[in-house]
Amino acid sequence: MKRLLIFLILAFFALALWAGSMMSVQVSTAQLRGTPSFLGAIAAELAYGDRVEVLESGRGWFRVSTESGQSGWIQESALSSKKIVLSTGGDISSGASTEEVALAGKGFNEDVEREYRAQTDLDFTWVDRMETFGHPAEELVAFLKDGDLEGVIE
Amino acid sequence: MKMTIRIFRPVSSAFVAVLAIVALSTCSSFGEIGGLGAQLAADAGYISDTQADAVGDAAESAEKAFETLTPEQEYYVGRSVAANILADYPPLDNESANSYLNTLGQTLAMVSDKPFTFKGYRFLLLDSDEINAFATPGGFIFITRGMLECATDEAMLAAVLAHEIGHVQLEHGIKAIKASRWTDTITKTAIAGVAMTSAEMAEVTAVFDDSIGDITQTLVVNGYSKDQEKKADEAAAVILARAGYDSEAIIFMLEEMNRRWNPGGHDFAATHPTPNERIRKVRKTVDSQPRPERSSTPVREERYERAFSEI
Structure with missing residues (x-):
């Protein structure tokens, strides 16, 4: 019982900590929506590495404001608490840890894949083709609706 | 990895709660708390000290994987x-x-x-x-x-x-990568804002190759x-x-x-x-x-x- 109480208190503080903090978009593109739902109207498209300020959070979504002053909701798995640095303006490794900063395009990247492909001679044609198989969220919501699937669309 | 994962099974819900706190925490490192959680579970008699060490090690390798890979x-x-x-x-x-x-x-x-x-x-x-x-x-x-x-x-x-x-x-999939793959060069190239030297590039590609091998072997074999x-x-x-x-x-x-x-x-x-x-x-x-x-x-x-x- 005591452990449960400690857990709940810590969980509360962990959630409260998000408000006011800065986060980064950690996916290649993300949608800023009018409501905390995949049904929410798209207010803006955000790019990899874009910084946002968290205003509030709830049920897997963060309400954020962008650097250009727009605000809206973004699903939590599209955001990271790390600062994602896109350009490589000199050596920033001193004092920075991977916990705080991630450099876009570093480590396992396009160059490493190219080197690996040259060594292994693997065919990536279908991998590239798979990447074109995307469906917009609106179409997925319609798929649920058409099938009378009363899914939790959030 | 397989062995240490199995150790999680008999562990009590109290330990799961400790791990859940870790998942929610924004400022603590996984390895630190994973080790602490394992120690708490050991102190409470849920798992042996040896098991606690193994869980701690697993947490540490998981920390490296999560910290390193974006x-x-x-x-x-x-x-x-x-x-x-x-x-x-x-x-x-x-x-x-x-x-x-x-x-x-x-x-x-x-x-x-x-x-x-x-x-x-x-x-x-x-x-x-x-x-x-x-x-x-x-x-x-x-x-x-x-x-x-x-x-x-x-x-x-x-x-x-x-x-x-x-x-x-x-x-x-990421957890299938052996902890030993996380070398200093990998960690360094992931955070250093400088271009890789050709020697570093060769080492990173070798680690990439090994990691792909670990995952593919786990999935298929x-x-x-x-x-x-x-x-x-x-x-x-x-x-x-x-x-x-x-x-x-x-x-x-x-x-x-x-x-x-x-x-x-x-x-x-x-x-x-x-x-x-x-x-x-x-x-x-x-x-x-x-x-x-x-x-x-x-x-x-x-x-x-x-x-x-x-x-």
Whole structure:
């Protein structure tokens, strides 16, 4: 019982900590929506590495404001608490840890894949083709609706 | 990795709660608290000191993996693992089937705990009689024609895709990379703002190659741990229910797979616990999900038939 109480208190503080903090978009593109739902109207498209300020959070979504002053909701798995640095303006490794900063395009990247492909001679044609198989969220919501699937669309 | 994962099973809910706090905490390192959690569990007599050390080590290696790999890097790992799978299994080139598979799969991913990967979830049918399915880090998901033939409706196919999405959301692929792969160079090149030297590039590529090998070997040959399969099945039951499907569909799918179970075969039998064992373990989660009024509708039946009419 005591452990449960400690857990709940810590969980509360962990959630409260998000408000006011800065986060980064950690996916290649993300949608800023009018409501905390995949049904929410798209207010803006955000790019990899874009910084946002968290205003509030709830049920897997963060309400954020962008650097250009727009605000809206973004699903939590599209955001990271790390600062994602896109350009490589000199050596920033001193004092920075991977916990705080991630450099876009570093480590396992396009160059490493190219080197690996040259060594292994693997065919990536279908991998590239798979990447074109995307469906917009609106179409997925319609798929649920058409099938009378009363899914939790959030 | 396999051994240490199994140690998690007998551990009490108190320890799970400690780990849950870690997951919610924004300022603590996983390894530190994982070790602390293991020590608390050991102090409370839930696990032995030796087990606590092993859990601590597992937490430390998991910390390295999570700290080091960004979703972007996971995406590159996933692409190469996908290319390796496609070297063994030819793709099934049918537009209507693959389009439906992606609509269904991406719908399930949308209601999962991890709707977003770096470039999204992508699904592809493989032209193989073998009964199998694979998921790479970053969300490249494959399902064989043999597996598709086990399913008789949308919900059963959804159960397979949801199980694979479960592996992605639980980061099982990344956890298959041996901890020893995380060298100083890897950590350094991930955070240093300077271009890689050619020697560093060679070392990073070698580690990349080894990591792809670890994951592919786990997916195709060795399989995940029984506990990871159980967790993916539980995640699948939850995802199915959230989408509005009857999560009992995963039981129906496992029952059909059990009828086709071929011990010693080069398919899911080589890499998974028996379907009956999996049914026993996922039953409780399935039973705790809300049941929809209807298990299917004419629209679902029609679109399922149409999607696969040519194959």
